[in-house]
Amino acid sequence: MFELFQFIIRSRNFILFVLLEVLSFYFIINNNNYWSVRYFNTSNYYAAKILDWSNKAREYARLRQVNTDLAEENRRLNTLVTQLQQLKPQGPTNYKTDSIFATRFQYKVARVINNTTQHPNNYITLDKGTADGIQPGMGVISPTGVVGKVKICSEHISIVTSILHSDFMVSSRLVKANDIGPAKWDGINPHRMKMLYISRNTKMYRGDSVVTSEYNSIFPSGILVGRVIRVGEMPDQTYHDVTLSVGTDFSNLSFVYVVENKLQGEQEKLEKTTEPERR
Numbered sequence: 001m002f003e004l005f006q007f008i009i010r011s012r013n014f015i016l017f018v019l020l021e022v023l024s025f026y027f028i029i030n031n032n033n034y035w036s037v038r039y040f041n042t043s044n045y046y047a048a049k050i051l052d053w054s055n056k057a058r059e060y061a062r063l064r065q066v067n068t069d070l071a072e073e074n075r076r077l078n079t080l081v082t083q084l085q086q087l088k089p090q091g092p093t094n095y096k097t098d099s100i101f102a103t104r105f106q107y108k109v110a111r112v113i114n115n116t117t118q119h120p121n122n123y124i125t126l127d128k129g130t131a132d133g134i135q136p137g138m139g140v141i142s143p144t145g146v147v148g149k150v151k152i153c154s155e156h157i158s159i160v161t162s163i164l165h166s167d168f169m170v171s172s173r174l175v176k177a178n179d180i181g182p183a184k185w186d187g188i189n190p191h192r193m194k195m196l197y198i199s200r201n202t203k204m205y206r207g208d209s210v211v212t213s214e215y216n217s218i219f220p221s222g223i224l225v226g227r228v229i230r231v232g233e234m235p236d237q238t239y240h241d242v243t244l245s246v247g248t249d250f251s252n253l254s255f256v257y258v259v260e261n262k263l264q265g266e267q268e269k270l271e272k273t274t275e276p277e278r279r
Contacts, residue, residue, distance in 0.1 A: 104263040117190040124160040139218035139259040145247025173213040195242040204231040
């Protein structure tokens, strides 16, 4: 307290000057209409600017929460869309899907915490693991397409085999051409991949969407894989050389959805019983 009094005594002339300046401005503004209006307009302008900056700062600070909320909302919508698609599959109009089978796919939101695209075999790290219900073998998608498949999990971390991996293939379908074949990355360009074993007899369309087919237990059908950007001919082969643009932008991957097929174990168990007969 003594130091405060000492400071006031030392600075008394400056403090008196500031007080007189403030008092002068007060009298000028209150006794002169022109300066009163100028002060009012100027103060409102800067007050609005400060309020705008404050609102933008608060909005920026909330972006992480907003993105999380949007990802959760997309998860819910993905679940509903998948259920509707599974309830009304392509086929006879009088065909009715079993409700348990139609609701077998469930989604979980996860955040990408590491991701590579420059290697021949690329992996993605997620911030969710077995404690969140994620298990090896589950599919992973983004809001714009297929991402990969869960390879290994710890309690709180999962490693995903990206579709940008030399061994990863996904059963895919050409929407317009209505033909099925595996889609596989060629290990060169992270924005391009190939669709294999499409017969030359199939009429191809540039820009045709390629989506996951019904013939896999990992992904729901209809998830975007990519789009046809080039169709050529393979020498001495009976297949088209089909190049796709990858649906997912792996350079800007933030949130993903892990797909759980509740009937996957039952399906694979039954299919294994017929393996000796196929050989």
